[in-house]
Amino acid sequence: MKKVLISTCLVALTVMTTQQVVAHGGATGVVKERMDLMEEMKDSVKAVSSIFKGETAYNADIIRKAADTIKTHSGDAMTELFPEGSLSGHSEAKPLIWDEWQRFKTLSDRQGKLADGLYRSADNKEVMPENAQQMMGSGGMMGSSDNMMGSGGMMGSSKPMMDDPDVLAQMPSSRVFQMVTDNCSSCHERYRIED
Ligand code: HEC
Numbered sequence: 001m002k003k004v005l006i007s008t009c010l011v012a013l014t015v016m017t018t019q020q021v022v023a024h025g026g027a028t029g030v031v032k033e034r035m036d037l038m039e040e041m042k043d044s045v046k047a048v049s050s051i052f053k054g055e056t057a058y059n060a061d062i063i064r065k066a067a068d069t070i071k072t073h074s075g076d077a078m079t080e081l082f083p084e085g086s087l088s089g090h091s092e093a094k095p096l097i098w099d100e101w102q103r104f105k106t107l108s109d110r111q112g113k114l115a116d117g118l119y120r121s122a123d124n125k126e127v128m129p130e131n132a133q134q135m136m137g138s139g140g141m142m143g144s145s146d147n148m149m150g151s152g153g154m155m156g157s158s159k160p161m162m163d164d165p166d167v168l169a170q171m172p173s174s175r176v177f178q179m180v181t182d183n184c185s186s187c188h189e190r191y192r193i194e195d
Contacts (some may be wrong), residue, residue: 031086031090034078034081041073047062058125066118071111074108079104079105079108092192107186108187111180114163117169117176120165120169121172121176124170124172125173126172
């Protein structure tokens with residue numbers, strides 16, 4: 001009996017979801033779709049967070065899997081779920097998105113590059129390879145005349161976007177992960193209504 005009930009519910013749910021996407025097609029469907037996309041990324045972020053919080057053992061495959069999910073949810077995959085003016089009762093998106101479309105899009109594109117970098121840094125459990133350290137002028141002490149990034153530290157927000165996957169691939173995964181989540185926050189701070 002229980003089983004029957006559960007499967008009936010499942011069918012009902014599936015039908016409802018499909019109908020919502022198909023039938024409404026506009027705001028409701030797309031708002032729901034982007035919320036789902038965001039939720040999936042949240043799960044990926046959680047999986048990696050628990051590694052760096054020390055709750056789970058270091059596992060490069062988990063990091064790669066999360067990075068892959070985040071990457072495929074970046075760029076156009078994300079922005080196409082924000083058609084102009086798509087705001088419904090439940091949406092937390094700010095209209096500012098469409099006034100600053102290019103800036104919004106840049107954050108979504110940047111996420112793709114950072115996720116790519118995270119994927120490629122997954123094996124860098126702690127240390128930075130020495131050549132990368134020099135390149136970064138890590139800690140300000142190693143900075144030299146051939147320091148590509150200039151002085152002032154790589155994290156300075158006014159620096160050119162640190163989103164070259166080749167460079168990120170040399171960094172500790174924990175640091176790249178931090179950059180990924182900072183990028184989530186940057187977008188949310190500006191374009192998502194706080195609840
Ligand atoms: C380019 C901007 C942008 C980026 C980058 C971004 N988000 Fe979002 N996110 C939004 C906006 C806008 C909303 C609100 C959408 C709505 O309610 O219509 C949102 C909503 C969410 C939600 C709430 C979804 C719900 O069910 O209501 C979660 C969770 C979330 N984002 C997680 C993330 C995570 C994790 C990342 C980074 C890996 C991320 N987001 C990156 C713009 C962004």
